[in-house]
Amino acid sequence: xxxxxxxxxxxxxxxxxxxxxxxxxxxxxxxxxxxxxxxxxxxxxxxxxxxxxxxxxxxxxxxxxxxxxxxxxxxxxxxxxxxxxxxxxxxxxxxxxxxxxxxxxxxxxxxxxxxxxxxxxxxxxxxxxxxxxxxxxxxxxxxxxxxxxxxxxxxxxxxxxxxxxxxxxxxxxxxxxxxxxxxxxxxxxxxxxxxxxxxxxxxxxxxxxxxxxxxxxxxxxxxxxxxxxxxxxxxxxxxxxxxxxxxxxxxxxxxxxxxxxxxxxxxxxxxxxxxxxxxxxxxxxxxxxxxxxxxxxxxxxx
Amino acid sequence: xxxxxxxxxxxxxxxxxxxxxxxxxxxxxxxxxxxxxxxxxxxxxxxxxxxxxxxxxxxxxxxxxxxxxxxxxxxxxxxxxxxxxxxxxxxxxxxxxxxxxxxxxxxxxxxxxxxxxxxxxxxxxxxxxxxxxxxxxxxxxxxxxxxxxxxxxxxxxxxxxxxxxxxxxxxxxxxxxxxxxxxxxxxxxxxxxxxxxxxxxxxxxxxxxxxxxxxxxxxxxxxxxxxxxxxxxxxxxxxxxxxxxxxxxxxxxxxxxxxxxxxxxxxxxxxx
Amino acid sequence: xxxxxxxxxxxxxxxxxxxxxxxxxxxxxxxxxxxxxxxxxxxxxxxxxxxxxxxxxxxxxxxxxxxxxxxxxxxxxxxxxxxxxxxxxxxxxxxxxxxxxxxxxxxxxxxxxxxxxxxxxxxxxxxxxxxxxxxxxxxxxxxxxxxxxxxxxxxxxxxxxxxxxxxxxxxxxxxxxxxxxxxxxxxxxxxxxxxxxxxxxxxxxxxxxxxxxxxxxxxxxxxxxxxxxxxxxxxxxxxxxxxxxxxxxxxxxxxxxxxxxxxxxxxxxxxxxxxxxxxxxxxxxxxxxxxxxxxxxxxxxxxxxxxxxxxxxxxxxxxxxxxxxxxxxxxxxxxxxxxxxxxxxxxxxxxxxxxxx
Numbered sequence: 001x002x003x004x005x006x007x008x009x010x011x012x013x014x015x016x017x018x019x020x021x022x023x024x025x026x027x028x029x030x031x032x033x034x035x036x037x038x039x040x041x042x043x044x045x046x047x048x049x050x051x052x053x054x055x056x057x058x059x060x061x062x063x064x065x066x067x068x069x070x071x072x073x074x075x076x077x078x079x080x081x082x083x084x085x086x087x088x089x090x091x092x093x094x095x096x097x098x099x100x101x102x103x104x105x106x107x108x109x110x111x112x113x114x115x116x117x118x119x120x121x122x123x124x125x126x127x128x129x130x131x132x133x134x135x136x137x138x139x140x141x142x143x144x145x146x147x148x149x150x151x152x153x154x155x156x157x158x159x160x161x162x163x164x165x166x167x168x169x170x171x172x173x174x175x176x177x178x179x180x181x182x183x184x185x186x187x188x189x190x191x192x193x194x195x196x197x198x199x200x201x202x203x204x205x206x207x208x209x210x211x212x213x214x215x216x217x218x219x220x221x222x223x224x225x226x227x228x229x230x231x232x233x234x235x236x237x238x239x240x241x242x243x244x245x246x247x248x249x250x251x252x253x254x255x256x257x258x259x260x261x262x263x264x265x266x267x268x269x270x271x272x273x274x275x276x277x278x279x280x281x282x283x284x285x286x287x288x289x290x291x292x293x294x295x296x297x298x299x300x301x302x
Numbered sequence: 303x304x305x306x307x308x309x310x311x312x313x314x315x316x317x318x319x320x321x322x323x324x325x326x327x328x329x330x331x332x333x334x335x336x337x338x339x340x341x342x343x344x345x346x347x348x349x350x351x352x353x354x355x356x357x358x359x360x361x362x363x364x365x366x367x368x369x370x371x372x373x374x375x376x377x378x379x380x381x382x383x384x385x386x387x388x389x390x391x392x393x394x395x396x397x398x399x400x401x402x403x404x405x406x407x408x409x410x411x412x413x414x415x416x417x418x419x420x421x422x423x424x425x426x427x428x429x430x431x432x433x434x435x436x437x438x439x440x441x442x443x444x445x446x447x448x449x450x451x452x453x454x455x456x457x458x459x460x461x462x463x464x465x466x467x468x469x470x471x472x473x474x475x476x477x478x479x480x481x482x483x484x485x486x487x488x489x490x491x492x493x494x495x496x497x498x499x500x501x502x503x504x505x506x507x508x509x510x511x512x513x514x515x516x517x518x519x520x521x522x523x524x525x526x527x528x529x530x531x532x533x534x535x536x537x538x539x540x541x542x543x544x545x546x547x548x549x550x551x552x553x554x555x556x557x558x559x560x561x562x563x564x565x566x567x568x569x570x571x572x573x574x
Numbered sequence: 575x576x577x578x579x580x581x582x583x584x585x586x587x588x589x590x591x592x593x594x595x596x597x598x599x600x601x602x603x604x605x606x607x608x609x610x611x612x613x614x615x616x617x618x619x620x621x622x623x624x625x626x627x628x629x630x631x632x633x634x635x636x637x638x639x640x641x642x643x644x645x646x647x648x649x650x651x652x653x654x655x656x657x658x659x660x661x662x663x664x665x666x667x668x669x670x671x672x673x674x675x676x677x678x679x680x681x682x683x684x685x686x687x688x689x690x691x692x693x694x695x696x697x698x699x700x701x702x703x704x705x706x707x708x709x710x711x712x713x714x715x716x717x718x719x720x721x722x723x724x725x726x727x728x729x730x731x732x733x734x735x736x737x738x739x740x741x742x743x744x745x746x747x748x749x750x751x752x753x754x755x756x757x758x759x760x761x762x763x764x765x766x767x768x769x770x771x772x773x774x775x776x777x778x779x780x781x782x783x784x785x786x787x788x789x790x791x792x793x794x795x796x797x798x799x800x801x802x803x804x805x806x807x808x809x810x811x812x813x814x815x816x817x818x819x820x821x822x823x824x825x826x827x828x829x830x831x832x833x834x835x836x837x838x839x840x841x842x843x844x845x846x847x848x849x850x851x852x853x854x855x856x857x858x859x860x861x862x863x864x865x866x867x868x869x870x871x872x873x874x875x876x877x878x879x880x881x882x883x884x885x886x887x888x889x890x891x892x893x894x895x896x897x898x899x900x901x902x903x904x905x906x907x908x909x910x911x912x913x914x915x916x917x918x919x920x921x922x923x924x925x926x927x928x929x930x931x
């Protein structure tokens with residue numbers, strides 16, 4: 001250890017203080033606001049919701065701060081359980097269809113030259129910028145009993161009487177798909193686009209047919225995009241209530257609707273909280289599986 | 303015409319199928335929009351079925367005070383939410399990219415929560431907190447709700463556009479005599495401006511179209527445009543709403559085209 | 575007598591537990607072209623950044639023009655940097671980039687316009703004012719970066735491997751241009767590179783660095799002809815290095831025993847029995863049919879490599895090591911597999927003290 005000349009010890013102290021000022025203040029100014037906001041308005045509320053889900057409901061619909069598992073027990077109740085199952089089924093169906101429809105579409109766009117591709121992508125995003133409620137309303141108009149679709153079907157003679165499309169699960173799923181498709185296409189496109197052409201050429205060079213190349217090279221390498229798409233479609237589909245509200249007319253109930261009702265007319269906050277926690281758990285599970293497979297890169301929605 | 307080999311014929315049919323498929327998908331996505339626009343010309347009180355063509359709604363909509371009122375309300379909230387989210391989001395994206403600190407991982411993960419978790423859960427969580435703190439619901443609560451999901455989108459968008467070179471540019475600026483604040487406004491901010499603009503656009507549209515958060519956190523008096531439309535669903539939607547939303551879409555699309563056009567023009571100019 | 579313009583006194587830099595720069599002492603004189611030369615990771619860039627102010631020295635004193643600068647921010651120091659990747663502001667034109675330092679100092683607009691024009695003429699980019707960086711070639715970006723730094727009339731210009739990204743021909747051209755510029759303006763240049771040819775071409779003095787330490791500081795000729803350590807001998811130019819022991823000292827003539835054989839060299843300050851190194855450049859090796867006086871270095875010709883300007887002959891020695899011999903022309907009588915005996919004029923080899931790590 002070398003002997004330090006006197007005077008450098010207070011110099012080092014000054015240096016340390018100035019280092020702190022130099023580096024901490026800009027760091028605080030930049031990362032501070034976002035951190036505070038996230039903790040205040042995301043972390044704390046989430047924790048509180050978990051807390052409330054373990055409380056019980058008073059006679060008049062207020063929250064009684066007593067530990068109880070009754071909300072969770074209600075979830076196992078037949079009616080609620082059926083709704084949860086239905087929601088899961090619908091979300092799963094939506095996801096599968098979005099993937100199935102979206103993948104070829106993303107592939108098609110990815111084969112185009114970059115400027116064309118970016119314009120095509122923008123075309124997909126435009127519906128996203130419009131009011132979703134009005135779009136849902138359009139589907140309602142189209143599929144009404146006396147609406148254009150039914151008229152067309154009767155005119156071509158495919159059916160004798162109008163089919164009731166509206167307020168059915170089927171129509172709700174259709175609505176979900178049209179809402180969620182962009183969220184599937186974007187991550188799929190992003191991951192397909194990153195696929196290096198040279199890999200496909202190498203596969204062909206080594207003797208693989210196009211379909212073999214697809215299953216052995218393309219599909220596995222685009223798996224991160226597929227998984228992103230799954231997350232971005234499945235989870236919102238579980239929680240959405242506007243689609244089931246409008247296209248289901250109150251007859252089709254999903255988890256989202258029930259949660260909303262607990263905070264509206266029915267006033268059972270702990271139950272609503274418990275259902276929310278359920279959604280969080282499912283979300284968390286999926287994320288956990290995802291992080292095992294791939295790093296969470298920036299999920300470019302735009 | 304030369305005879306195409308079997309493989310080439312396959313490729314051609316595949317290509318044609320691809321185009322047809324794409325057109326179908328676009329159709330499915332755009333049909334609702336077209337229908338919505340068409341029905342803005344519907345000559346009927348409520349949009350149940352088509353009853354003839356009229357342009358009256360485009361004039362009448364300005365007399366629908368509830369509609370215009372909620373439009374203003376939505377726009378004001380959207381502008382405020384955009385400003386707040388972009389400022390916090392820009393600073394946050396820069397700070398998170400550059401610095402290490404305790405809890406950074408936590409904040410990073412928290413940022414993805416509003417993006418991934420269903421909005422109803424977020425809304426409900428905020429509602430409970432507000433109610434328990436005795437805060438009255440109104441523009442403030444809706445604003446907070448909107449910012450809470452806009453900020454993460456802003457951060458993610460901007461983060462993706464920050465190049466790795468940023469540090470060297472800042473060093474170069476300070477080397478040439480600019481202090482940190484000057485560097486931020488003269489060098490850092492301009493270099494991420496495209497990302498900031500994207501984030502602003504994204505925040506604005508997310509806020510204007512938001513239903514769930516605005517519904518749960520709404521006060522008794524005013525409602526945003528989407529919430530108004532939602533409530534009209536029971537009684538029936540009047541075509542002036544279609545007219546309004548049609549105008550909104552056209553404005554947004556026009557804005558997009560304009561900004562792209564301006565960008566292309568600027569590029570051509572500076573290449574002199 | 576030139577004045578010292580940058581002083582490093584007992585400067586150390588630690589990154590975590592890594593001591594990147596060890597107790598460095600160096601004086602840089604006004605108007606000189608000094609190069610920090612060394613392999614990756616030797617600490618040369620870190621040292622440069624400490625002078626610029628982007629890194630803080632863990633301990634020690636840094637003075638610029640006699641003033642201590644360790645506590646000063648980069649924008650408070652009268653030095654400017656040319657970065658390795660140019661760091662041109664992509665959203666500004668060439669004009670705005672070059673004018674940046676002056677704009678910050680609030681220099682009047684007319685003066686800025688005039689000085690920018692001067693600078694661009696100096697780097698031969700006069701008509702490029704309105705261009706954007708992404709429209710420039712590598713060499714052009716480099717010159718803008720230099721103009722941007724020099725316009726501020728710094729006392730010291732720091733250059734961090736500025737020519738690394740350019741192709742060979744352009745690099746050689748820029749080396750000449752930079753040297754001319756430096757001579758013309760009389761500004762002190764502190765240059766960082768790992769390319770020893772570049773350092774030898776451009777510098778007034780070279781500081782050869784290795785693992786955080788300056789192994790030798792001297793003029794190119796001193797470093798080339800009289801390397802002080804085994805590292806410097808091996809790093810600068812091409813060398814054949816023997817590890818050996820002194821068997822006799824006769825005036826300034828040393829007899830050395832090595833695993834490859836016996837050899838002679840001139841030198842002083844060595845004792846009999848001392849372990850040391852002997853370095854001889856490929857161009858000074860002589861191959862003969864028998865051993866020369868004082869030498870016993872049998873070798874077998876391994877192969878020839880034609881390098882364009884010289885022919886390099888690889889020779890296998892008795893202890894398995896390989897030596898290189900270079901000539902301008904191929905010797906018609908030499909063939910692969912031939913046995914030869916090596917020697918040289920003793921004053922051409924350099925005795926080197928054994929390094930203590």
